[in-house]
Amino acid sequence: MWRRYGDTAYALFVLVGFILQAAALALLTWSFIPAASGLFPAATPGRALLGALLLTTTALMGIVGFILAYHVIGARRQARREADVREWTERWTEVVFGAEAPEGPLPPAALEGLLEVRDKLRGSRARAIDQLFERYWRSGVLIRPLRSRRLLKRLDALERLARARLASTFFPVLHETDKADARTRAMAIRASARTLALYPEGPALDEAQGAFAEALDDDRISTGVALEALMLLDDACSGVAIRLFDDPTPRWLRWAAIEAAGRLERVDLTIEIASLVEDLDPEIRAASLRALHGIRTIPDAAQDTVRRALHDDVDFVRVQATRAAELLPFAVVATRLWEMLGDPSWWVRRTAAETMGGHGTAGAAMLGWAARSHPDRYARHMAIQFLFDDQRIDLGTAELLREAV
């Protein structure tokens, strides 16, 4: 609240206070120099000290008074504004369901209220809201602040456009992703993603998805922002992610696309993701395996690929492969999981035990067998530890087994 509306006035007040202070101190300093004080008989040290004190008190009281008044007035204005927005949200909700639309021109709270309603809806009623935006404000009114020199105004405009989700504003917003300022770029990517998430079906959707994928392919965009944007696409993620799986796409962006597809559990992308399990880059292999595990589906044609990944040279890839092995028939992976209980990596051993544990009675039986008679000492320890952690054996049994080990 303070930073948003009070910057200029506060800066002026502080400047005036600072100048008064500087003047008072200058006078005081001057009056204490014996040679100089003779030049100004009126400015005796005592009088100058009193004057400086008075100026200091006035400046401090002015600034403190301003801050207090600002907060009191600001809080009241904010409360009134929120009440107005609530009132308009209610009014627009009724308009969406058939009440008569108000006559324009409308106050700023009306725009905020309509944005609030638009943000929650999709389908035909949402499209009716798009027409209300056009009728009262036109998309140009929402876009114009993007040209402002003030960063805050531009970011506010992007936030509004993200909530409005107007297809007509998608490309102007996407254009902002090319700006030099990192905050504007990140905000523009998010706003474009939210608009694209509800973009109307049709030929224009394909063009918009292609443009969005191209905009993401920019080294100035961080992996985190790209991942967040892909997540914001929600159901529309597949159309963009699939364009980013291919090799010319930079590694960090391919990783983000696979990760987003996995987190959003895009079942429609399992075949494409499975094809990346044997990529040259271990980060991509690990991300693909993690995504398949997240989606909880391994296509039949990819089962052998995942089995091969259990033998990967890189331990963090083996960890993800072991996790994904939970989705393969136990008979297919049992032997390899048994071997992996004795893997040099602690993480692989632990994941192998967890995956076995996730394979029902057969897996639990194999873990019990491993705890007693696995040829590798570390494998026996891991099996015992997992059985204890998972409350399948009590402390006494675990101790007995450990002694036997």
Add this chain to the structure above:
Amino acid sequence: MPVVSTVLVVEDDPTVARLVEMTLRFGDLEVRVVGTAPEARELLTEPWDAIVLDINLPGTSGLELLRQLREDLGSTTPVVMLSALRHEHEVQRALAFEATAYLTKPFSPDELLEAVRAAV
């Protein structure tokens, strides 16, 4: 005189709650809205024709409330789930507790009304 179906809406976002309420009233259904899981729990024992349940409630999640409805109260009331994100494992869990439909936010009022009408 036709019997009016009654629907309990459990949703903490006031705008979404109001939009859901208006959607259902628009479809000639009687609606009661609550914003928290404890409030909802008190009303679960009443004979609702359907429940619209948000997954991301503060404190107790909608899925937990659905579990309590099915397992603790043994209720078979149709439940339509509303969620901010569509996660397959959440959908599977909801379906395992016999949720009738699973819709994501932003939601389509037409889809919601169709889902609730099909349920009651």
